[in-house]
Amino acid sequence: MESPPPVIISVGTTRPIHYGIVLYPAFQALDAFGPLEILNIVSTRHLINLSIIASSKEPVSTFCPPGDHNPLTSQCSQSVVPTHTFSSPPADLEVLIVPGGFGSREPYIKETVDFIARVYPSLKYLITVCTGSLVVARTGILDGRRATTNKMAYRKIAEWVPSVEWVPKARWVVDGNIWSGSGLSAGMDVVLAFVEKVYGKEEARYVADAMEYERHTDPGWDPFSKAPSGDGAGS
């Protein structure tokens, strides 16, 4: 019922085409779907192929088992279908997104951690959202590098992995080819900043407008670094 969006075809550029995201049980929904919405929109204007990679092709759920993070045993979760597995990943992966979530602290994500360690040397870019930076930190890749994370979980994570130069006040941090966003909704800002770098300012503006999202363009903007809720509960 309406005219098609303007198309900008990438020809002869080195823009990435092959994107991937890893999912593990108890990932955080918005950590994944903020960035993925951005890729979905960019993919209508530039060729993008997305792989959703997990330990098997069984749907992966955001569900937190009853316990500290689900004390009322609410049944409120979403399951997403992977397209690839860690043992049979896509060829030519160029950009990998790593979301956070309560699963990020769990021993059961070892396969995810190992996959990231294995694939990182061939990536052009690695993007983390929220405690996705903890998942990557568990590989050792972030040792001595600057990164940020969820601000409600910040202090615990900084204690747990002191070998990373954690940045306490940042919407996002770029260190080499690793882009790390703060908690949850910051995933949209770090990926829009990435879109600006790779596809240009106008493209980032178009995507933010299409999302009706008032983006933060200053990587130092971070009121949540002093949120009164402070420490501990962050996903």
Add this chain to the structure above:
Amino acid sequence: MESPPPVIISVGTTRPIHYGIVLYPAFQALDAFGPLEILNIVSTRHLINLSIIASSKEPVSTFCPPGDHNPLTSQCSQSVVPTHTFSSPPADLEVLIVPGGFGSREPYIKETVDFIARVYPSLKYLITVCTGSLVVARTGILDGRRATTNKMAYRKIAEWVPSVEWVPKARWVVDGNIWSGSGLSAGMDVVLAFVEKVYGKEEARYVADAMEYERHTDPGWDPFSKAPSGDGAGS
């Protein structure tokens, strides 16, 4: 590794427990997952059971077939697993969320439209995001009522369903028990406003902080009502 979040148990209130969302092919990812992230967080503090309702239990994809909305034939989409079907919906549904997306204009969502028409009389609240208001408008429920929608699609939708009192400049609109949000990321603001009404101001603040989201609390805030991209391409 960290202390559990504070729990506020709802006792003796009329707060809803049974939430649902409808999904249909080519729904918009953030329209669904902005609100769902909010419910996921609230569900750690108040009992919430979420049903994901679709025409069958097959995963529902955001994928837009090659054409106007996917001119480059990108393979960039996500599939979500329903918990219920339109023919066997959950009992006691109190709040229903209707996301938008390119599917909202399609004849193939008739089952979704019919389900909403059938279930609306027993709902406490109906929440739409983006062109989710078009899906609901197709039932006739919005005739003579105020609602808003995606601003890049606004004019076409207002032409298509003139029986609705469309509000051209609004982050969200409340008319009776129908809450309609503007495009994509506005879904977070309308649902946070809903959380504030139902669970209180402090709860909405907690959730926005946990999401590291700078929410818009003014329903009249809407810079996208005059986005230069204007008309047509909105999802």
